[in-house]
Amino acid sequence: xxxxxxxxxxxxxxxxxxxxxxxxxxxxxxxxxxxxxxxxxxxxxxxxxxxxxxxxxxxxxxxxxxxxxxxxxxxxxxxxxxxxxxxxxxxxxxxxxxxxxxxxxxxxxxxxxxxxxxxxxxxxxxxxxxxxxxxxxxxxxxxxxxxxxxxxxxxxxxxxxxxxxxxxxxxxxxxxxx
Amino acid sequence: xxxxxxxxxxxxxxxxxxxxxxxxxxxxxxxxxxxxxxxxxxxxxxxxxxxxxxxxxxxxxxxxxxxxxxxxxxxxxxxxxxxxxxxxxxxxxxxxxxxxxxxxxxxxxxxxxxxxxxxxxxxxxxxxxxxxxxxx
Numbered sequence: 001x002x003x004x005x006x007x008x009x010x011x012x013x014x015x016x017x018x019x020x021x022x023x024x025x026x027x028x029x030x031x032x033x034x035x036x037x038x039x040x041x042x043x044x045x046x047x048x049x050x051x052x053x054x055x056x057x058x059x060x061x062x063x064x065x066x067x068x069x070x071x072x073x074x075x076x077x078x079x080x081x082x083x084x085x086x087x088x089x090x091x092x093x094x095x096x097x098x099x100x101x102x103x104x105x106x107x108x109x110x111x112x113x114x115x116x117x118x119x120x121x122x123x124x125x126x127x128x129x130x131x132x133x134x135x136x137x138x139x140x141x142x143x144x145x146x147x148x149x150x151x152x153x154x155x156x157x158x159x160x161x162x163x164x165x166x167x168x169x170x171x172x173x174x175x176x177x178x
Numbered sequence: 179x180x181x182x183x184x185x186x187x188x189x190x191x192x193x194x195x196x197x198x199x200x201x202x203x204x205x206x207x208x209x210x211x212x213x214x215x216x217x218x219x220x221x222x223x224x225x226x227x228x229x230x231x232x233x234x235x236x237x238x239x240x241x242x243x244x245x246x247x248x249x250x251x252x253x254x255x256x257x258x259x260x261x262x263x264x265x266x267x268x269x270x271x272x273x274x275x276x277x278x279x280x281x282x283x284x285x286x287x288x289x290x291x292x293x294x295x296x297x298x299x300x301x302x303x304x305x306x307x308x309x310x311x312x313x314x
Binding site: 010011014015017018019020021022023024025026027028029030031032033034035036037038040041042044045046048049052053055057058059060061070072075076077078079080081082083084085086087088091093094095096097098099100114115116117118119120121122123124125126127128129130131132133134135136137138139140141142143144145146147148149150151153154155157158159160161162163164165166167168169170 | 182192193196197208209213218224226227230236237243245250252261265267268269270271273274275278284287288289291296300301302303306307311
């Protein structure tokens with residue numbers, strides 16, 4: 001049995017859902033208080049693409065949003081990676097993991113094929129979040145907390161099609177429905 | 179690196195740390211949510227939204243940032259294809275067990291398959307810009 005020292009409670013044990021929810025929700029007012037900007041992650045992938053590919057012919061990348069690719073979005077994203085790394089190092093859970101539990105664990109496909117699967121899923125995430133104008137942070141946390149109707153309806157679609165996606169994949173690969 | 183960028187980096191560390199500690203970057207939690215086994219994710223999101231709502235209410239009383247500017251609340255509108263985009267995003271979320279934020283957390287945790295989700299996310303973003311160009 002693990003000792004409930006302050007260190008263990010913060011860095012090792014998994015947080016209670018309500019504590020995590022409070023800590024997560026605080027980012028929205030903190031973003032406005034410090035930076036006067038809305039919480040959001042997905043637009044930053046535009047920065048990364050522009051940094052990696054310099055797509056000069058696509059006008060979208062020349063819009064004002066991406067005039068400085070090293071703006072706050074880049075540093076916020078770099079911070080998120082660092083945060084995940086620090087958290088898993090401190091809890092002793094860090095390791096290189098090649099499988100994804102339920103997501104590819106039940107899918108009987110070669111390792112290399114699963115990479116195409118992940119790539120395609122990621123492509124849907126990138127394309128979808130740009131068309132919808134935001135992702136789970138911008139729409140579902142920031143937008144809903146401001147009672148913005150578009151964000152509410154978009155989040156409902158995120159969840160409905162997320163459930164559809166997970167269950168269709170499970171049905172195809174295991175023959176088990178809901 | 180100026181002070182503001184350092185502050186955003188720290189905010190990212192906080193955001194990623196919280197997502198990881200709460201288990202939101204755990205594939206089992208996402209899969210459990212979408213298959214109706216485990217509703218922790220809904221609880222986390224619900225409390226996060228309520229906290230953000232309350233925090234913003236307090237902030238709006240004075241309607242001032244630390245620099246003394248009035249708040250510029252971002253509003254994302256609906257357009258003809260928004261819901262199609264949301265559906266595409268949802269399918270990707272359900273397939274990969276990641277969203278654009280947790281992909282980064284999972285990279286930090288050493289989850290190798292996520293590198294491909296990450297590459298896909300970049301490609302999807304590029305594809306959006308490409309399709310936009312073709313439509314014009």
